[in-house]
Structure formats: structure tokens, C-alpha cells
Amino acid sequence: MKPILLALAPMAIAAGTALPLAVPAIAAPASDELKAVQDHLAKVNTMTADFTQTDRAGKVLTGKLTLEKPGKIRFQYEKGVPILVVGDGRSLYFIDYSVKQVSRWPVKDSPLSILLDPNRDASKYAKIVPSADPRILSVEAYDPKHPEYGRITLIFARQASAPGGLMLQGWVAVDSQNNRTTVRLNDQKFNVKIPNNSFRFNDPRK
Template sequence: MIWRRPIRPLALAFALAAPVALHAQAPQNDLASVQRHLAATQTMTADFSQTDRNGRVLTGKLTLKKPGKIRFQYEKGVPILLVSDGKSLYFLDYQVGQKQRWPIGNSPLGILLNPERDASKFAKVVPSNDPRIVSVEAYDPKRPEYGRITMIFARQPSAPAGLMLQGWVALDAQANRTTVRLTNQQFNLPVADNAFRFNEPRRVRR
């Protein structure tokens, strides 16, 4: 695969952190069910497929561990990494030797990584015609630069709180849309803390 670099890191961070909705008409208690699912999920691993607004697809492996740790490891040949060490979210571009950082508390990832966060203050259930789907949109009107995210869950009795996170769609502040789909989800298996370490990118000398 040939790596081309038209991905903007902030939009990427929103995309990978932002679960999005389809079209659902769900009961009022669905948001509480989502909160129970998030609280019951201490670790998760999954394969992900990310599609940007131009239709380009990247794949990789997602690893999550609460509190605050997440890693999006891209397929071989893609020299970028999105990772949180529990305090900060980092976007690493090894091709150009660039590292960018955001506090986890100021990131849309907070809804996935902080089980104590009250989703009812910034999220709502999105109506859908499919009773098997629960979609929750998160948006902070005080922070429009964070964009708008919506998580998509499927009802599945074997998953935590009866919900399986299927993926998300994200809209950044410039209305750029990114879709992430998850497969092979596994919950609450042991995950070592060193899974969230990373090598510092080396700055490219010109």
C-alpha cells in the first residue's frame, strides 16, 4: 500500500473518537443503557475500518482500557498512530516527525474512556427505524470545534449491558465526515498498560 498524507490530525482524532448514529426511534431509557454499557466495559479490542469523506479506507486494531487509555494501530505501511496514555491523546505522524497532543478531558473520547462521565449532559438518543439499533449523538455546544459524534450500538444480549458498539460517524467543525466500523469486538479481557506506549517520532530535518 502507498501511504498518502491528506489526513488532518484533528479531524482524524474526532473520527476515531466519535461513535455516530444511523436513524433510530428508541425508548427514553436507551441512553441509560448506553451508560451502563460504557460503565461495564473496562477493556475492549476490535478491528476497525475507517472511511474518510473521499472514500479512502484505512484499517487497523483498536485497543481500549479504562480509565483513559486507547490506541488505534493502523495497518502496516501507514505511519500514523492515535493513542492515549490515560491523560493525553496523541496524534503521531512518523513520516514527518510530528506529535500533537490534546487533554483527554477536552476530547470526544471522554464518552468512551471515562465511566463516571454523565452522558445525559451532552448526549442524546437519535431516533431510528430499526429497533435493533441504538444510536447516541454527542455534541458540546460550548465547544463546537470538537465536532459532532454519534455512537452506533446493536442490541446483543451477550455484550456488556446488552449492547455492542458497532462503530461511529464523526463530523468535524468543517463538516468533514468520517465513518469507523468495528468488527471482532472483545470485552473485558486482560490488556497490559504497555499496550499504550509509543515511540517518539523523529523530526525530519530539511
């Protein structure tokens, strides 16, 4: 299994349950909410968080997320999971140490590029998803010209102390075969110093 790959590239993977979404009775204009998301994204240069992922069978994997713009990200899984996902600013790599396999694809082909590319205009490919809870803001990113990239719905909680007043809680990603995976974040820290070697990896093919 490739646990986090669905959130990063157009490939099928077993999935968990999506976060609940519904239509509110009263809501702020979607354009204002999308601007709030863009403001948050513009104010975040780095982020670290603990992540939890649950697949369709109920299996839970945990790990540490490290992000640095532009294009750098690392999903370090818990001890005993021989998988690593890392982006070096240009490409994303999926490494399976159990079979000494490395897969590579451009950062721009990932739904998570909304988090990784500070130059992308979210208003051109993202929309607000109505929520029944006014404390929650959800935004779906999707490129209709490239449905093979899949789509991602980012879930934010309104929190005054977070950048732009929003705290990223996680996301739900769906690939072109309608497979779904859910990632939840905890202990988020923004704009912290990231060690220079955070986005390197040992190539098992060497």
C-alpha cells in the first residue's frame, strides 16, 4: 500500500472516511472566504505537524509532516513503516524501502500544490465547499484540465492565533478513480525554522 500517495499524485489508494460537509443556513460570501484561505496560504512559509491517516479497512498510520515553500514536503511515517514521501522543491518522490523502489513526479501535478506553490492563484482552480459549522472553512482544489491529478478538499478551523486566522486541520483527497483518503493534523506549528536536510532521502536503489 502507498499510504499518502493519493494526496500527492494521480494514483489509486485505499481510503478513509471524508470529513462531514453540509450546507449552512447563513454563510459569508464564498469570495471572501476564498480570500481568507489565500491570505492564510500567503502567510505560511513553513509548517510542521503530526498526521494521522486511516484507510478504508480502518488501519491507522501516523507520522510527522514537514513543509517548506516552494515545493518542499516530507511525510515521515512512524517507525516500522518502510515508506517515505518527500518533495525537494521540484519533484515529489515516493520511496518504498521494502522493495527498493522510487517513484517520481512533478510537484505541479499534485493536488497539494495548493499548499506548496506560493505563486499559484487559488481562485482559478479552487472553490469554497459549504459547511454547516461556521467555525469550519473547507476549500476544494481541482484542475478540470487535468482530472488525472485528482482533487483535494482542505479543512480549516477558524482560529485567531493562526496565520490569517485559519488553522489547517487536514484534507480529503480523491483520485480520478474516486478513491478517497483522509489526513488529519495535530500540533501544527507555522513559520518555524526547518533543518536544511529535512527534504533529503537515502536512495534505496544505490
